[in-house]
Amino acid sequence: MASERPAPVRRPWWADDLAHAAMFLTRLPVPAPVRTDRPLMHAGWAFPLIGLLTGTLGGGVLWLGASAGLPMLAAALGALAVTAFLTGALHEDGLADLADGFGGGATKERKIEIMRDSRVGSYGVLALVLATGLKAAALANIAIASPILAAFAFAAAQILGRSAILPIAFFLAPATSSGLGTGAGRPKAVTTGLCVALGTLLAFSLLPGIGFIAALAATSLAILATALLAQRQIGGYTGDVLGSSEQVVECFVLLTLSALPAGAAGFLWPL
Template sequence: MASERPAPVRRPWWADDLAHAAMFLTRLPVPSPVRADRPLMHAGWAFPLIGLVTGALGGAALWIAAWAGLPLLAAALCALAVTALITGALHEDGLADLADGFGGAGTKARKVEIMRDSRVGSYGVLALILATGLKAAALASIAVAAPWLAAVAFTAAQILGRTAILPIAYFLAPATADGLGTGAGRPKAVTTGLCIALGTLLAFSLLPGIGFVAALPAAALAAVATALLARRQIGGYTGDVLGGSEQVVECLVLLALSALPAAAAGFLWPL
């Protein structure tokens, strides 16, 4: 009599959601199998946790580079390079496509067509240069006070950037009947609320005091502005809109933190 095979061990739902989010948003190894019957947006509550991981890894790269004696701007670029490698530049690609589509004239259909084109145009190149430059300059400015402050600020920006994805997808309608934005499903109200609460809590734990007061409105402003622009330009969201919004939020959060008085850095993010 043939021996029966043991039933596969099933992970808890939260572990499945976390693995699903990590598999899509990063290139990190994920234990298989991952549930394929649950839309990505239903696992979106875990997006802030993915931001915590990518931000911590990028922030560690910044701190190590600064400790090794590299110029602060080079250390900041190391952080951006590490996170781009971890994510496969997923969000940067979305920002470039969004800039190309929204920058060009034409109908909604033409804008969507441009965004789906794998080639990067002049608007996309400029958007990537500006985003990278602004983030690197902001991180280097914060790192003047202490490199670990820049690492913490970078982690918080990564968390808030990924937190913004779900509410945009919840409040806007898909701009097309197909594509990644539609295929990922629509987020539920409870999932969106949990994502916002988790992202806010993580950001507050890293940025108590004035840092949190500066970062949260900056993230909200960036998310709302991107969502309104997307609704005006193409009538809703696509995968590129969601990816591009993450980059816009990161930029504004880091700029807001870098604009705070340097003298306050010692108590913005206490050890």
């Protein structure tokens, strides 16, 4: 008698999308999505949830380090190291490639060629050093006022950073006919709207009041700056543009929050 075939795996569409997003944006062991033909961007509504996961884990490390008596800067660097490990430095790699391409290429074709090169140049190294230093300094400054506030701010920045990816992919066109940016597909309007709404709601739950308004303003400015720069430099987006947008948003959000007066009323729920 022929052996019976195992029953096909059944999973709710939202769980499949979440698995797809987690498998791409992190290095965590997650079950593979059942629908392998569904483009990544169609599951992009779940990106803010991945940001919540990485931000919570990284923020927890920051809070634990600060509570254990570590220097605030060391605790902040620990949080950044944890999230880079969880994501395989995916977004940092995009930032480095974008800096090398935009800084070293004279034409659109040359910029894209440099961005596709796996080697990191001087512009890329400088971009990573500046981004890491700025984020660590901002987190340390917030943590001086309250380590738990810094942990919440970090989680919100991670959420908003990943929420920025879909709007750029929706409003810009792919800069090339191949590569990750094109292969991931174009997000639908409803998917983009859901991603932005979910990211906004999650950020508000962590940063109500003036902190929430400041973070949203910083996110909007970072998205606009990244989109305009990419359009001017290469006429659209690539996977590196989308990845770097997450890092740019994180920097803008954390720097903005760190500039608010310590303990400002409404920055966070009373602690």
